[in-house]
Amino acid sequence: MKYTQLGRTGLKVSRIVLGTMNFGPQTDEADSHAIMDAALDAGVNFFDTANVYGWGENKGRTESIIGNWFAKGGDRRDRTVLATKVYGNMAGDGPAWPNHDRLSALNIRRAVEASLKRLQTDYIDLYQFHHIDRATPFDEIWQAIDVLIQQGKILYAGSSNFPGYKIAQANEAAARRGMVGLVSEQCLYNLAERRVEMEVLPAAREYGVGVIPWSPLHGGLLGGVIRKQTEGGRRASGRSAEALENTAVRAQVQAYEDLLAKHGLEPGEVALAWLLTRPGVTGPIVGPRTAEQLTSALRAVELDLGDEVLTALEEIFPGTGPSPEAFAW
Template identity: 80%
Template sequence: MKYTQLGRTGLKVSRLVLGTMNFGPQTDEADSHTIMDSALDAGINYFDTANVYGWGENKGRTEEIVGSWFAQGGDRREKTVLATKVYGSMSREGETWPNEDRLSALNIRRAVEASLKRLGTDYIDIYQFHHIDRLTPFEEIWQAVDVLIQQGKILYAGSSNFPGYKIAQANEVATRRGSTYGLVSEQCLYNLYERRAEMEVIPAAQEYGLGVIPWSPLHGGLLGGVIRKEATSGRRASGRTAEALTDPVVRARIQAYEDLLDKHGLEPGETALAWLLTRPGVTGPIVGPRTSGQLNGALRALELELGEELLASLDEIFPGPGPSPEAFAW
């Protein structure tokens, strides 16, 4: 396994991040434990979850599965850099009550305590804001975070789905307050197909010393060899991927992508992950395996070396937007 620093911190993390969103809804507890054991054995030390994972009536279930894995001992918790998130409502359907969502100091305090209980741990390494809160000032958010850091309940704060200007605003307010760290990481939608983060989110993260953690590195399966699977095994895409492929322009781009990789003898999903590992500012993409086999495929991406010619060809198929303001001004 290869490791790197998380942004400007001294924290050393693996270049692949294990996403747990499927644990519970699609992968049962026993198989989830097996995947986490395999990830740790492979050297992945950065695990990501969220309080709402499990979804619907099962919100919190994913954190409970991670917690039951920690409870098995064997230094599982000590070896893991644990990240979870706060923002979404934890109210059950029909039981909505004020202050059970968003980023008020009250909800942050309550949400941390609930996550700690479900995870069976006394601290969270990286506590992340799952979305911007347009109603809560950063002064209030940092007041809550600073208290939690002083109490030893969280070590760092991160963001997810923040635009570039909110990353800047958050860290400028933290600096003015004399807060402990400010944001140290940003999880954003970023992959070969969806590159808008290159305009402002990633430059802001680099400017303020945040590690970039891309989510949906295969863009919901679109970059995972979907057309090839249709042809060889009859496995048809579903959901958003199937809908995207009905657009002839999108289908032509994905076909060109898969044809290029066939020429080089490469697997699409592994190449999409390997491409992210070449991008400036990227700490490591989140992989969310439903099975151990999918985890093994992700691990192979770490060994891929993508040459300049191939990278240039990928840019031709999936051109980035370019830096701002040139991308939209000139």
């Protein structure tokens, strides 16, 4: 497994991030534990979760599955760089009580304690703000984070789904307090969705913030979905199915699959490998439902796409261009 440093920290993390969103809703606890063991044995040390994962009445279930895995011992916790998130309403499917969601100092304090209990650990390596909170000033957020760092309950803070200007605001506010600030940004980024290249990625590079792309296969669209349908395998569903109803998108995905078939490459592995070539990317988040899906993702780390394939991918999925030139008419 290849490793890199998380943003401007000294923390070394694997180039593949194990996403745990499916643990609980789609993958039972025993299989989830087996996947985490396999990932750790393969050298994957960076695990990502969130307090709301489990969803609905089962919010927090995913953190509990991870906590039970840590409780098995075997240095599992010591070998893992653990990331979780705060923001979402934890009150089941109903409305949140005041101060039981978002990023007020009170909710951050409550959410950390609840996550630590579910995760059965006394510290979180990377505590991420799941979304921006327009109602809470960054000075309040950083004051709460500073206390948690002093208490040893978290080590670093990161963001998720932040626009570029919020990354700048957050880190400028942290700098005024003499704090490190955000060390990572978790964002939607893949071959088919490259808008973050305009402002989010430049802001992240400017502030030394690592980038952790989520949905690297764009909801399965980049995982060989047309070929699988043709071969009678799993059919596209949800957003992927809706996207393929668009003639232009379907033609684009078909061209992508044809290119990779020509070179004997697997679409899902290529989508991950392409992200690993992007400047500033720490590692994409993979959310395997099975051990086989994890094995496929691991192969992407060693995959060398070559100039011919990279050039062809750029032609099929053109980027936005550099900022600010991309904004010019």
